[in-house]
Amino acid sequence: MKEYSVEKKKAVESIGLHIEKRTQIAPLAARIQALMILSSDKGMSFDEIVDFTQASKSSISSNLNLLLQMKSMEYYTIPGDRKRYFRSSKDYLFLRLEKYLEMVNEEIQVTKQINEFNKKHHEVSEEDSFGFLFKEFLEQQKNIIQNTLEKMERNLRTNN
Amino acid sequence: MKEYSVEKKKAVESIGLHIEKRTQIAPLAARIQALMILSSDKGMSFDEIVDFTQASKSSISSNLNLLLQMKSMEYYTIPGDRKRYFRSSKDYLFLRLEKYLEMVNEEIQVTKQINEFNKKHHEVSEEDSFGFLFKEFLEQQKNIIQNTLEKMERNLRTNN
DNA sequence: AAATTAGTTCGGAACAAAACGAACTAATGT
DNA sequence: ACATTAGTTCGTTTTGTTCCGAACTAATTT
Numbered sequence: 027m028k029e030y031s032v033e034k035k036k037a038v039e040s041i042g043l044h045i046e047k048r049t050q051i052a053p054l055a056a057r058i059q060a061l062m063i064l065s066s067d068k069g070m071s072f073d074e075i076v077d078f079t080q081a082s083k084s085s086i087s088s089n090l091n092l093l094l095q096m097k098s099m100e101y102y103t104i105p106g107d108r109k110r111y112f113r114s115s116k117d118y119l120f121l122r123l124e125k126y127l128e129m130v131n132e133e134i135q136v137t138k139q140i141n142e143f144n145k146k147h148h149e150v151s152e153e154d155s156f157g158f159l160f161k162e163f164l165e166q167q168k169n170i171i172q173n174t175l176e177k178m179e180r181n182l183r184t185n186n
Numbered sequence: 187m188k189e190y191s192v193e194k195k196k197a198v199e200s201i202g203l204h205i206e207k208r209t210q211i212a213p214l215a216a217r218i219q220a221l222m223i224l225s226s227d228k229g230m231s232f233d234e235i236v237d238f239t240q241a242s243k244s245s246i247s248s249n250l251n252l253l254l255q256m257k258s259m260e261y262y263t264i265p266g267d268r269k270r271y272f273r274s275s276k277d278y279l280f281l282r283l284e285k286y287l288e289m290v291n292e293e294i295q296v297t298k299q300i301n302e303f304n305k306k307h308h309e310v311s312e313e314d315s316f317g318f319l320f321k322e323f324l325e326q327q328k329n330i331i332q333n334t335l336e337k338m339e340r341n342l343r344t345n346n
Numbered sequence: 347a348a349a350t351t352a353g354t355t356c357g358g359a360a361c362a363a364a365a366c367g368a369a370c371t372a373a374t375g376t
Numbered sequence: 377a378c379a380t381t382a383g384t385t386c387g388t389t390t391t392g393t394t395c396c397g398a399a400c401t402a403a404t405t406t
Contacts, residue, residue: 037303044296047210048289052364063300066308072383085365087384108374108382119316123323129208136204140223143197148226155341156279163283163334167327174323181315212394232353242396247354249395268352268404 030078037064038078051096054081055089062099062114069101069113097121120178127171134164190238197224198238211256214241215249222259222274229261229273257281280338287331294324 041064042057049056057079062069070078076086090112093099100115115121141157144150201224202217209216217239222229230238236246250272253259260275275281301317304310 034303034307037299041296041300044292048293050207054365064303064307073381082366083383084367084385088365091384110382117316119320123320132204133208136201139197140201143194143224147194147224155345156277156338159334159337159341160279160283163330166330170323170326170330174319177319178316181319185315214395233351243353244355244397245395251354270352 034064035078051092052089054079054085055092058086058089059093059098059114062112063118065113067113069111071109071111073109075112117178117182120175123171123175123178127168127175130164130168130171134161134168137161137164194224195238211252212249214239214245215252218246218249219253219258219274222272223278225273227273227276229271231269231271233269235272277338277342280335283331283335283338287328287335290324290328290331294321294328297321297324 038057038060042053042060045051045059046053046056051059058075061075061078072083072086072090075090076083079086090099094101094112097115098118098121099112101110101112103110137157137160198217198220202213202220205211205219206213206216211219218235221235221238232243232246232250235250236243239246250259254261254272257275258278258281259272261270261272263270297317297320
């Protein structure tokens with residue numbers, strides 16, 4: 027029953043809410059992820075997480091496993107210590123961007139589908155300029171994501 | 187009890203799912219929005235929407251009002267006709283981008299909050315290069331959104 | 347005035363998601 | 377061998393969401 031600073035609790039709460047909104051994971055999972063992001067790369071043990079979040083062991087267990095499976099978290103062990111130590115995975119941001127890219131690609135595809143449908147079914151009065159600018163925007167977005175991903179990859183190769 | 191094409195029903199279904207995933211609105215609201223996106227700018231009446239979606243009047247009413255309130259839809263009337271005709275609002279894509287910008291700004295702010303917290307509380311071993319690249323990415327994203335919004339605004343002024 | 351049209355409101359049924367507790371396993375420590 | 381630790385499993389409870397139907401309003405038509 028360690029004491030945790032009110033500051034950290036508040037930060038975990040607000041960042042957890044943000045994550046919950048952004049991704050579609052359960053509130054508790056989002057809070058665990060936030061907690062890990064705000065903790066050193068020593069990470070935390072299962073019990074420390076239970077303790078900090080005040081949630082049940084079972085809830086922590088399932089949400090933690092969810093996060094591990096999503097690869098947004100990882101764990102390591104110390105020889106002669108039974109516990110596992112959990113932390114935000116080092117390429118968490120890389121994975122986020124990859125997911126992002128997927129979403130943008132989907133968006134591009136859906137936008138195409140919409141255009142084709144509308145062209146086929148209604149006389150499109152005047153070429154929709156917003157639609158054009160939006161498509162342009164999606165392509166630009168795709169580019170900056172891909173560039174960033176490449177930079178990250180290069181960085182990985184250099185630093186290991 | 188008009189007949190609607192199977193093709194349109196399928197398209198509404200798949201695009202509806204996509205909207206449902208992207209925004210956080212109810213399934214039925216997403217389908218209504220999809221339907222409007224795939225319909226001409228004549229829009230559809232309340233009853234036609236009920237008819238197409240096979241949902242109850244009450245569900246349509248509340249979801250339609252939600253969409254109107256969000257300004258992703260609008261309606262117009264015809265003199266001497268009691269009905270309202272609903273359609274996707276003309277600056278739907280503009281609004282989407284505005285919302286997007288808000289999210290990116292929030293993201294930038296949260297990223298800052300995280301960095302400050304971590305700098306304060308743990309010796310950050312080595313300057314986190316992914317973090318840096320991610321921040322750079324967010325700024326680029328902000329730029330392209332703002333540019334697109336400006337182009338859209340200019341377009342509005344020219345075309346009216 | 348009665349009926350129809352165009353919707354709205356509200357209470358609740360049906361379902362889905364999130365978290366919990368108790369009982370369990372499997373490994374380590376005493 | 378017995379107790380403790382580190383977590384998992386599973387059935388239940390709690391909470392929240394989505395949609396519906398029935399009853400209603402307010403305007404228009406007959």
